[in-house]
Amino acid sequence: MAQQAENVVDLLLSQHEEIRNLASTVEKSSGETRRAAFDRLRELLAVHETAEEEVVHPFARRAIDDGSHIVDERLEEENEAKGVLSRLERLDPDSAEFQEMFSDFHKDLEAHASHEEREEFPRLRQEATDEQMRGMAKAVRAAEAVAPTHPHQGVESPAKNIMAGPIAAVVDRVRDAIGKGRR
Template sequence: MTLTREDAVDILTRQHAQIRRGFYKAAVPGPTRRRAFERLMRLLAVHEAAEEAHVHPVARRALQAGRDLAARRREEEKQAKKLLIALWRTGPEGKGYLRQLNTVRKAVLEHAAREEREEFAALRRAVGAKRLRILGAEVKLTQAYAPTRPHRWVNNEAANKLAAPLLGPVDRLRDLARHTTRR
């Protein structure tokens, strides 16, 4: 079996950079704002689903202080998800959108920085390269079928693993329907 050369830390760190850029694109006024907003929300949803389902559980088991570290990241994600749901409901044309977008941006980017500094760096030291590549493949697989929008009760390993096969296709059908009605 050939594994991807990218490991989970590489994939998720690259996505953090895409998320940073996505926040700025979603703030730009004009006809591309809606599409940038939807891309950002989708990236955030699939990114968090993979972290919650696979990365945090590995950190919890493999790192010396993994239990506390994973619990802190999950709590940050839970709070960010509440903000994301409110932002999703407001949408890019809604009142207070830019203020909400900035609040979410700050929370998400602070969370991502802590992940990179605390969790990802520790995983690189504690987990072998092969296991990180397998974890990368799990991340990619999860992201391929994960929900494409935030769902408030889907915020841990079990909920993500159970909900993804159900909510992922439903969200993707909604996305397709919304996209085709805009043409």
């Protein structure tokens, strides 16, 4: 029997689990372990949110009752998170300021993921066909492959992501490659 293709909600839930694990590692560790976990978390959040903004939220906005309201609230949270994540990038991960700001960020990150998991994902499962769920998973993977690896506040719509995303992604990936991704 062939393995069933991945659906978008399962993909996103798996990424949420990885995000939670990385955030816990950042909060509980120090030194190079914290720095590496934060870099991976920052990159995963950047590509994950971009893909949600380009693929998942537009579908949810159209397909679920009160979808616009739900998506608008998530986009507001994502915008705020990008601002905090950008500020965190400029701090020394072992500083007291980073630790305090990251602790608050971690709580907000958990609240955001929980909102999606309670308010958006179950309704996506209800409204989308299996084919749509698999198609969105493929589209999310494709979007993540070319997404920026750093947060870009104010770029939360599909149109803005499509216009600014490719340029930001190239700049971010070059920045990462030459080791200046942090500061």
